[in-house]
Amino acid sequence: xxxxxxxxxxxxxxxxxxxxxxxxxxxxxxxxxxxxxxxxxxxxxxxxxxxxxxxxxxxxxxxxxxxxxxxxxxxxxxx
Amino acid sequence: xxxxxxxxxxxxxxxxxxxxxxxxxxxxxxxxxxxxxxxxxxxxxxxxxxxxxxxxxxxxxxxxxxxxxxxxxxxxxxxxxxxxxxxxxxxxxxxxxxxxxxxxxxxxxxxxxxxxxxxxxxxxxxxxxxxxxxxxxxxxxxxxxxxxxxxxxxxxxxxxxxxxxxxxxxxxxxxxxxxxxxxxxxxxxxxxxxxxxxxxxxxxxxxxxxxxxxxxxxxxxxxxxxxxxxxxxxxxxxxxxxxxxxxxxxxxxxxxxxxxxxxxxxxxxxxxxxxxxxxxxxxxxxxxxxxxxxxxxxxxxxxxxxxxxxxxxxxxxxxxxxxxxxxxxxxxxxxxxxxxxxxxxxxxxxxxxxxxxxxxxxxxxxxxxxxxxxxxxxxxxxxxxxxxxxxxxxxxxxxxxxxxxxxxxxxxxxxxxxxxxxxxxxxxxxxxxxxxxxxxxxxxxxxxxxxxxxxxxxxxxxxxxxxxxxxxxxxxxxxxxxxxxxxxxxxxxxxxxxxxxxxxxxxxxxxxxxxxxxxxxxxxxxxxxxxxxxxxxxxxxxxxxxxxxxxxxxxxxxxxxxxxxxxxxxxxxxxxxxxxxxxxxxxxxxxxxxxxxxxxxxxx
Numbered sequence: 265x266x267x268x269x270x271x272x273x274x275x276x277x278x279x280x281x282x283x284x285x286x287x288x289x290x291x292x293x294x295x296x297x298x299x300x301x302x303x304x305x306x307x308x309x310x311x312x313x314x315x316x317x318x319x320x321x322x323x324x325x326x327x328x329x330x331x332x333x334x335x336x337x338x339x340x341x342x343x
Numbered sequence: 344x345x346x347x348x349x350x351x352x353x354x355x356x357x358x359x360x361x362x363x364x365x366x367x368x369x370x371x372x373x374x375x376x377x378x379x380x381x382x383x384x385x386x387x388x389x390x391x392x393x394x395x396x397x398x399x400x401x402x403x404x405x406x407x408x409x410x411x412x413x414x415x416x417x418x419x420x421x422x423x424x425x426x427x428x429x430x431x432x433x434x435x436x437x438x439x440x441x442x443x444x445x446x447x448x449x450x451x452x453x454x455x456x457x458x459x460x461x462x463x464x465x466x467x468x469x470x471x472x473x474x475x476x477x478x479x480x481x482x483x484x485x486x487x488x489x490x491x492x493x494x495x496x497x498x499x500x501x502x503x504x505x506x507x508x509x510x511x512x513x514x515x516x517x518x519x520x521x522x523x524x525x526x527x528x529x530x531x532x533x534x535x536x537x538x539x540x541x542x543x544x545x546x547x548x549x550x551x552x553x554x555x556x557x558x559x560x561x562x563x564x565x566x567x568x569x570x571x572x573x574x575x576x577x578x579x580x581x582x583x584x585x586x587x588x589x590x591x592x593x594x595x596x597x598x599x600x601x602x603x604x605x606x607x608x609x610x611x612x613x614x615x616x617x618x619x620x621x622x623x624x625x626x627x628x629x630x631x632x633x634x635x636x637x638x639x640x641x642x643x644x645x646x647x648x649x650x651x652x653x654x655x656x657x658x659x660x661x662x663x664x665x666x667x668x669x670x671x672x673x674x675x676x677x678x679x680x681x682x683x684x685x686x687x688x689x690x691x692x693x694x695x696x697x698x699x700x701x702x703x704x705x706x707x708x709x710x711x712x713x714x715x716x717x718x719x720x721x722x723x724x725x726x727x728x729x730x731x732x733x734x735x736x737x738x739x740x741x742x743x744x745x746x747x748x749x750x751x752x753x754x755x756x757x758x759x760x761x762x763x764x765x766x767x768x769x770x771x772x773x774x775x776x777x778x779x780x781x782x783x784x785x786x787x788x789x790x791x792x793x794x795x796x797x798x799x800x801x802x803x804x805x806x807x808x809x810x811x812x813x814x815x816x817x818x819x820x821x822x823x824x825x826x827x828x829x830x831x832x833x834x835x836x837x838x839x840x841x842x843x844x845x846x847x848x849x850x851x852x853x854x855x856x857x858x859x860x861x862x863x864x865x866x867x868x869x870x871x872x873x874x875x876x877x878x879x880x881x882x883x884x885x886x887x888x889x890x891x892x893x894x895x896x897x898x899x900x901x902x903x904x905x906x907x908x909x910x911x912x913x914x915x916x917x918x919x920x921x922x923x924x925x926x927x928x929x930x931x932x933x934x935x936x937x938x939x940x941x942x943x944x945x946x947x
Contacts, residue, residue, distance in 0.1 A: 265748060267673045271741060288807060291799040298792045303709055317801035320725040321808035325815055328600040335824040336601065342822075342831055 288314070347386040349393050349404040350415060351450030351463065353379055354422065358442030362435055370430055373438060377423035380449075384415055391455055400515055403455030409782040410636060414452045414572045416780060417640045418445060420766070421564045421647055428651055428759035429557035440473035441561050448565040452572055456515045457505045460573075464501065464537075468494040471566060474558030475550050483553040489827065490550035493536070497543070501533025520577045531578060538570035538621060539614050540587050541594050545827035547614060548598070552606035552663065556654040559606060563650045564643045567617045571639050574624040575632060584625030589716055591618030592723035598825065599730035603818045604663050605653050605739055609646070612689065612731040615723065616642050622720065623704040626711055629783040634703030636781055641696035641770060645688035648763045649731065652682035655756055656739060659749040665818040670744035677751045679740045681760035688767045690732035690802055691724060696767040698798065699774035699789045706787065725805040732802070733809050738818060870917035872928050877916070880909045 270276055295310035306312050357376035364372045389412075393405035422445040429441065447470060450463030468491060475487040507526035509515055520527050536543040551562050578584060595615025602608045616638070623635025655678045656671065657663050672679045684695065691697035701724065708717045751757060770777050778785040809816070867874050887902040911920050 265674055265750060267748070268676055269673065271672060284803075284806075288803050291796060291803055294796050295800075298796060300796075301791075301793050304714065311800065313797045313800035314804040316721065317725045317804035318808050320722040321729050321805045322812065324596055324600065324722070324726045324729060325808065325812050328597045329815055331597060332601045332823070336819070336821040337824060339820055339822050341824075 345392055345405075347383050347388075349450070349453055350380050350383060350387075350419065351404070351446045351453065353383060354442045354446030354449060358439045358446065361439050361442065369435075373426050373430065374423075376442070377419055377426055377445075380419045381423070384412070384419055387412070387415075397458070400458065401456065402459045403516075404450070404459060405453055406455030406517075407453065409780065410572070410575060410632075411452050413636045413640060413780055413782065414568065415449060417643050418449050418452065418565065418568075421643050424647060424651075424759050424763050425557070425560045425564070427762070428560055428654070428756050430755040431753055432555070432557055434477055436473065437477045437555060437558065440470050440477070441558075443470035444474065444561055444565060448569050451569045455517055457508070457517050458515055460517055461498070461502060461505060464533075464569075465498055467566060467569065468498065471562055472550075474561060475554045477558065478553060478555045480553070486550045486553040489830070490546050493546040493830075497533050497536035500529050500536070504529030504531075504533060518577065519579060531581075534570050534573050534578070535587070536570075537566055538574060538617055539567055540591055540621065541614070542826040544591075544594075544614055545825040548602075548607050548610040548825065549827050551610045551613075552604055556658040559609075559654055560647050560650045563609070563613055563646045567613055568639050568643055571617060571620045571624070571635065574621065575635055579624055579632060580627030581625055584621050585713065585716060586625075588618045588621030588623075588625055589719050589723075591615065591621060592720060593726070594618075596723060596726035596730055598823060600726075600734070600816070601821075601823045603665050603820060603822075605656070605665055605668070605735055606650070606663050608665075608730060608735050609649055609653055612649075612727065613646060615727060615731075616646065616689065618723070619701055619704050619720070622716065623707065626704075626707050626713070628707055628711060630710060630787070631704060631707035633778075633781045633783050633785055633787075634700065634705075634707055637700035637703055637777055638697075640777060641688065641700040641767070644763050644770075645685045645696055645767050648681060648685035648760060648767060649689065649735070651756065651760045651763065652678050652685060653735075653739075655752040655760070658752055658756070660747050662747075664820070665738035665742075666820050668739045668745055668747070669742040670740070671747060671749070672740040673744075674748050675740070675751050677757055678760070679736070681757075681764050682736050682740065684764040684767050686732045686736050688771065690728035691798060692732075692802060693771075693790070693795050693798060694768065695771040696774075698771055699777070702789055702794060702798075703787055721801065725801050728802045728805045729809055733806055734816065737809075866917075870919070873912065873916055873919050875928070875932075876919070877909065877912050880905055880912065884909060 292311040292314050300307050302308060353376060357379075361369070361372070387405075387407050389407050389409075391403055391406050393403065395402045395404065422441075425441065425445075426438075429438070432438065444467060447463040447466035451460055451467065454460040454463060472487045472491045472494075475483050475490060504526045505515075507524075507529065511524070511526060520530065532543070536546075539547040547567070551559055554562055574584065592615050595611045595613070595618060599608045599611035599615065602611060620635040620638050620642070623631040623638065625631075653663070656668065656675070659675070660668065660671075662668055688695040688697045691701045705717060705720050705724070708720060774789065778787075884902070884905050887898055887905060890898050891902055908920065
């Protein structure tokens with residue numbers, strides 16, 4: 265069977281990381297070049313949605329983690 | 344002269360004829376039926392058709408307008424894709440169940456009265472449960488039973504509402520509901536249960552992941568989306584739906600984050616996505632209704648695609664837990680690509696279908712100045728990418744090397760995934776065909792610089808959060824409690840009560856009344872006086888015991904004495920230890936009874 269090993273090579277992972285981080289920088293920088301149509305007062309802050317996405321996900325992860333302590337059970341709980 | 348039939352008929356009759364064919368002919372036949380249904384759709388004209396008189400009431404099987412056509416199109420397209428995907432299923436029952444399921448869902452969409460709606464609603468529940476049972480595992484069997492019981496309860500709520508509605512208005516026509524009566528709320532509960540709105544949602548992540556590998560593809564598409572359709576038809580503008588929908592979007596994410604089973608992750612993400620549509624129905628403006636309908640359309644495609652890729656992994660590996668999977672990209676590259684198209688579409692990435700539909704609902708919230716709801720929906724949008732967009736593909740195809748080496752699935756499954764992937768990208772790039780069939784004229788352009796930048800920032804930084812906190816997201820071999828806990832453990836408690844106290848008693852009823860009691864009475868009858876004596880001594884002994892508890896010495900001798908006497912009395916029964924004058928006791932008893940009798944007379 266043919267196997268693909270692209271993601272097993274550290275060299276490729278490093279390439280992908282650089283691509284990822286530069287795209288992060290790029291989308292934030294784009295805010296400086298485009299005049300945003302303002303719906304809410306915070307729309308003027310450059311990179312606000314980047315911060316928003318990041319903070320939302322951190323909150324979701326930690327809230328889920330905390331809730332998990334209460335409601336996670338072993339797989340045979342109902343047997 | 345009408346030259347088309349209700350689409351439900353094509354699939355239901357088509358399903359009935361399936362057993363006549365075998366082998367290749369059957370496969371060809373299975374593919375032709377949805378094709379016929381699609382041509383039939385193109386012939387359908389707006390208006391109220393196929394009105395059948397039944398016991399003096401008008402049953403409407405062909406209520407056609409733009410809203411029902413949107414759902415008609417997507418149901419037939421998804422039916423086609425699902426059937427193609429399931430083509431190599433040997434079990435003919437599963438094909439028939441899928442046909443009945445698709446047919447009844449289409450029946451609900453085109454029915455104009457409550458009676459036929461209710462009948463199709465119930466066929467849908469019973470056809471879909473077969474797709475779970477045909478997996479033939481013990482877990483599937485019990486999950487299926489829970490599924491069908493919950494849906495029967497929901498169906499009864501709906502029926503109760505329909506009857507109350509009929510009694511008060513005298514009409515069975517299905518349309519917009521404005522008045523907030525008990526009837527309306529019962530109907531609403533029936534609909535909300537099928538839309539999987541918490542806390543009436545646990546049936547979905549309980550049952551869908553237990554379905555057959557191809558059954559999940561059908562299940563993910565029809566039940567919840569018919570519920571969205573009826574909400575859009577009847578409960579447009581009910582404010583309650585805005586809040587319930589918002590809760591759904593967040594609830595789905597939190598649970599999906601905690602899950603280990605890939606198909607349970609996808610099940611929770613259905614709840615999350617349907618939340619956006621329920622919000623749209625609740626806002627109720629033209630923009631919101633368009634948004635909800637468009638989102639239902641694109642959602643059916645990309646969620647079907649995700650279930651197909653998960654189904655392929657399950658079909659090839661036999662496993663569905665993230666902890667058992669990982670590193671599958673090495674040998675399943677095509678499945679990975681299709682999965683990524685679905686993942687990017689559900690995350691509403693630019694150029695993928697979710698981007699052109701989800702934003703309409705969110706934009707409608709902005710237009711109605713629902714800022715707080717908008718903020719929460721944006722959190723949910725970021726969270727979608729987190730769980731369905733990255734987590735699901737990452738843990739299945741990358742993460743660690745599980746050592747599993749399996750090929751991509753058979754060609755028909757790849758074709759089905761390829762077809763749906765094409766539609767996802769096509770609509771993402773060129774949304775005009777979708778916008779043209781929406782209920783209201785669309786004045787919305789998804790591809791503005793603002794919208795693209797905003798979305799890319801939101802999503803890419805969600806991805807950053809995922810990789811930074813990857814350690815916290817590692818899967819554990821656990822399940823997560825949901826509201827089904829109440830009926831699952833509740834049922835256990837009830838069964839315990841029935842099994843032990845209740846049935847032990849009932850099993851011994853004969854013994855108690857025909858053996859134990861008569862023999863006890865007979866025993867007492869042999870020397871009632873001695874029995875009374877034993878009873879008195881027994882009470883006296885209990886008293887002495889209590890005294891002994893407080894003081895070791897006080898009345899100690901008496902205690903030992905009574906204990907010895909009681910043992911002897913029991914031993915020699917029915918004779919007596921000390922032959923007392925029975926007359927004294929008898930007189931005492933008679934006086935006592937006469938006194939009670941007298942009291943009785945006085946009181947009366």
